[in-house]
Amino acid sequence: MLVVKIGGSIFANRANLIADFAAYAKQNKAILCHGGAAESTELAKKTGVETKYLTNESGMKWRYSTAQQLELMQMTLAGKINKTLVAELQKLGVNAIGLSGLDGALLCARQKIVNASEIGADGTAGKLKVVRDDFTGKIDAVNSDLLSLLISNGYTPVIAPLALSENFEPLNTHGDRAAAQIASAMRANALAILTDVDGYFDPFPTNLVKRIDAASLPSTVQNASGGMKRKLVAAQEALGGGVKKVLIANGTKENPLTGALNGNGTTIE
Amino acid sequence: MLVVKIGGSIFANRANLIADFAAYAKQNKAILCHGGAAESTELAKKTGVETKYLTNESGMKWRYSTAQQLELMQMTLAGKINKTLVAELQKLGVNAIGLSGLDGALLCARQKIVNASEIGADGTAGKLKVVRDDFTGKIDAVNSDLLSLLISNGYTPVIAPLALSENFEPLNTHGDRAAAQIASAMRANALAILTDVDGYFDPFPTNLVKRIDAASLPSTVQNASGGMKRKLVAAQEALGGGVKKVLIANGTKENPLTGALNGNGTTIE
Numbered sequence: 143m144l145v146v147k148i149g150g151s152i153f154a155n156r157a158n159l160i161a162d163f164a165a166y167a168k169q170n171k172a173i174l175c176h177g178g179a180a181e182s183t184e185l186a187k188k189t190g191v192e193t194k195y196l197t198n199e200s201g202m203k204w205r206y207s208t209a210q211q212l213e214l215m216q217m218t219l220a221g222k223i224n225k226t227l228v229a230e231l232q233k234l235g236v237n238a239i240g241l242s243g244l245d246g247a248l249l250c251a252r253q254k255i256v257n258a259s260e261i262g263a264d265g266t267a268g269k270l271k272v273v274r275d276d277f278t279g280k281i282d283a284v285n286s287d288l289l290s291l292l293i294s295n296g297y298t299p300v301i302a303p304l305a306l307s308e309n310f311e312p313l314n315t316h317g318d319r320a321a322a323q324i325a326s327a328m329r330a331n332a333l334a335i336l337t338d339v340d341g342y343f344d345p346f347p348t349n350l351v352k353r354i355d356a357a358s359l360p361s362t363v364q365n366a367s368g369g370m371k372r373k374l375v376a377a378q379e380a381l382g383g384g385v386k387k388v389l390i391a392n393g394t395k396e397n398p399l400t401g402a403l404n405g406n407g408t409t410i411e
Numbered sequence: 412m413l414v415v416k417i418g419g420s421i422f423a424n425r426a427n428l429i430a431d432f433a434a435y436a437k438q439n440k441a442i443l444c445h446g447g448a449a450e451s452t453e454l455a456k457k458t459g460v461e462t463k464y465l466t467n468e469s470g471m472k473w474r475y476s477t478a479q480q481l482e483l484m485q486m487t488l489a490g491k492i493n494k495t496l497v498a499e500l501q502k503l504g505v506n507a508i509g510l511s512g513l514d515g516a517l518l519c520a521r522q523k524i525v526n527a528s529e530i531g532a533d534g535t536a537g538k539l540k541v542v543r544d545d546f547t548g549k550i551d552a553v554n555s556d557l558l559s560l561l562i563s564n565g566y567t568p569v570i571a572p573l574a575l576s577e578n579f580e581p582l583n584t585h586g587d588r589a590a591a592q593i594a595s596a597m598r599a600n601a602l603a604i605l606t607d608v609d610g611y612f613d614p615f616p617t618n619l620v621k622r623i624d625a626a627s628l629p630s631t632v633q634n635a636s637g638g639m640k641r642k643l644v645a646a647q648e649a650l651g652g653g654v655k656k657v658l659i660a661n662g663t664k665e666n667p668l669t670g671a672l673n674g675n676g677t678t679i680e
Contacts, residue, residue: 185486188458213491217454220509221490222482225573225581228513233579239515239557240489244497246508246566288508288566295560297515304494310502312494 143171143293143330145385147321149337150177152393153223159336160227162399164234167298173289174238174300175324176227177317179205181218186211196258196276197267206260207277207314212304215314216242219302227300239297243281243305244312246288249320251279251305251313279305279313281320284327318376326383333380334402335373336393341408342370354410356381377410387411412440412562412599414654416590418606419446421662422492428605429496431668433503436567442558443507443569444593445496446586448474450487455480465527465545466536475529476546476583481573484583485511488571496569508566512550512574513581515557518589520548520574520582548574548582550589553596587645595652602649603671604642605662610677611639623679625650646679656680 146163148156153176166172186193191214194206205211224240231238243249255274259267292299303320305313318335325333342351344365354362359381363374370390377388391407392398401407415432417425422445435441455462460483463475474480493509500507512518524543528536558568572589574582587604594602611620613634623631628650632643639659646657660676661667670676 185458189454190457216494217486217490219490220494221486221488225485225489225511225513228511229575229579229581232513232516232575237515240511240513242494242497242509244494244501244509246506247501291560291564297557306498306501310498312498 143173143328145173145175145321145325145328145330145333146399147175147318147333147335148177148393149335150180150317151338152336153178153181155394158396159393159398160230161234162397164231164236166399167231167236171293172298173324173328174227174298175317175321176223176300176302178219178223178302181223182211182215185214185218189214195261196273197261198256198258199270203261204278205314208275209277212277212312212314215304216312219304224300224302231298231300236298237296238300239292240300240302242302243315243320246285247306248285248288248301249281249303249305249315249323250283251281251307251315253277253279253307253313277307277311277313279307279315281305281315281323284323286327289324289328316372318373319379322376322380322383322385325380325385330385332387332389332403333377333385334389334391334399335376336391336398336402337373338392338394340392340406341390342366342374351408352405354408356411359410381410412442412597414442414444414590414594414597414599414602415668416444416587416602416604417446417662418604419449419586420607421605422447422450424663427665428662428667429499430503431666433500433505435668436500436505440562441567442593442597443496443567444586444590445492445569445571447488447492447571450492451480451484454483454487458483464530465542466530467525467527468539472530473547474583477544478546481546481581481583484573485581488573493569493571500567500569505567506565507569508561509569509571511571512584512589515554516575517554517557517570518550518572518574518584518592519552520550520576520584522546522548522576522582546576546580546582548576548584550574550584550592553592555596558593558597585641587642588648591645591649591652591654594649594654599654601656601658601672602654603658603660603668604645605660605667605671606642607661607663609661609675610659611635611643620677621674623677625680628679650679
């Protein structure tokens with residue numbers, strides 16, 4: 143079993159990856175997870191909704207997922223992106239089925255109520271306060287029975303990273319970490335995180351790190367920043383959950399999944 | 412097996428129906444189909460996309476479902492409405508799973524390429540021409556195996572009326588007729604079409620027709636017009652497909668599904 147995550151940053155540039163994933167999924171059990179925050183931001187702009195960000199005392203920054211933003215995410219993640227990927231895979235002979243984490247309670251999460259500051263239009267953080275209307279969640283259960291049922295009947299799941307809260311409200315979750323939780327729950331052999339860079343660089347952009355072993359992963363996480371840091375945290379969660387290896391690679395190249403499986407990019411094991 | 416269709420016109424006023432459907436679905440096998448054209452029109456307005464209509468020589472009028480409009484429908488039908496209904500049913504203890512007709516090739520359809528006229532802003536029809544970029548379809552296959560698999564494992568399907576074309580493109584289909592095809596494929600005992608009027612009136616709005624038998628249905632279809640005519644066509648298709656009875660009733664009343672099953676509204680059998 144292989145879990146593949148296609149990042150929102152390469153959605154517009156996905157043809158190579160979709161073709162390669164389809165060829166793989168026709169021969170093997172596979173799950174496709176996706177992101178799509180950029181598309182939501184785009185729809186927010188078009189509909190006149192302001193996209194805001196929060197930050198905490200340790201300097202992490204994330205999207206302020208208000209109820210209004212969640213509705214836009216339902217539309218872009220579970221509607222536009224998920225169904226577009228499903229139709230493309232169907233065209234390539236893969237019996238894809240699109241689900242969000244809400245469907246069949248596939249991804250259950252706890253809303254993170256934290257102290258955070260809203261980042262203003264000028265980029266400065268406001269007063270630290272308890273933020274209760276940020277519908278961002280941390281996944282704590284995956285309905286692996288549903289995924290197994292579908293896969294054993296010939297379907298290939300395509301998953302949008304929304305989750306169901308304890309109050310049965312939709313929550314936004316981080317796409318890479320959702321994929322890690324799914325890979326762990328499904329006891330996947332590998333999780334491939336495909337994005338718009340060739341892997342983890344140290345230093346960036348001159349030295350691509352080909353291999354990180356589990357022992358050195360915590361210090362690598364410490365050194366990393368931004369989106370790559372979260373991918374490494376997701377890798378840590380996947381390895382901790384029993385996934386044998388995590389690949390971080392460029393999803394826009396020719397046969398990018400085959401390449402990642404053959405050791406292009408960064409292999410973490 | 413009961414198939415319930417909740418019309419887009421009562422989506423904003425759905426609380427009674429969702430509660431009643433949830434109570435039913437906890438005890439019985441059921442499928443919820445929905446519409447949502449009005450929500451798509453709303454999103455089109457917000458994003459500056461013009462919603463146009465087509466008409467044919469026999470005076471039928473329908474939405475001009477261009478590729479751009481289909482993307483909006485994916486967002487509103489498969490994203491917003493479908494996932495909102497799923498979360499609400501999950502809250503009420505129903506293990507709902509949302510699908511569009513694209514997922515697992517649930518609804519396969521043929522694109523209708525017809526002679527039609529575009530209706531201008533002034534309401535007059537333009538020149539009759541072959542319209543190739545109207546992605547509206549007529550369903551010719553339902554993946555009933557997928558629905559049976561989910562239902563026999565305790566899931567309640569919630570279905571958005573998009574379909575997969577022969578070219579694997581998303582198509583818009585008529586919600587009532589999609590529900591009729593699903594009810595036929597699943598050999599449902601009944602199809603309940605719940606809308607914003609009490610049933611079929613003749614004449615409108617003074618005389619609610621409580622019962623229409625199969626023999627008199629064709630002449631009733633002839634007499635009807637607009638949205639009600641399409642509901643009656645859907646009823647005809649469902650009865651023709653082996654569904655025992657079709658109920659058309661008001662979905663906004665107290666316990667509207669129980670009421671419809673007890674003979675409020677119009678019963679067609």
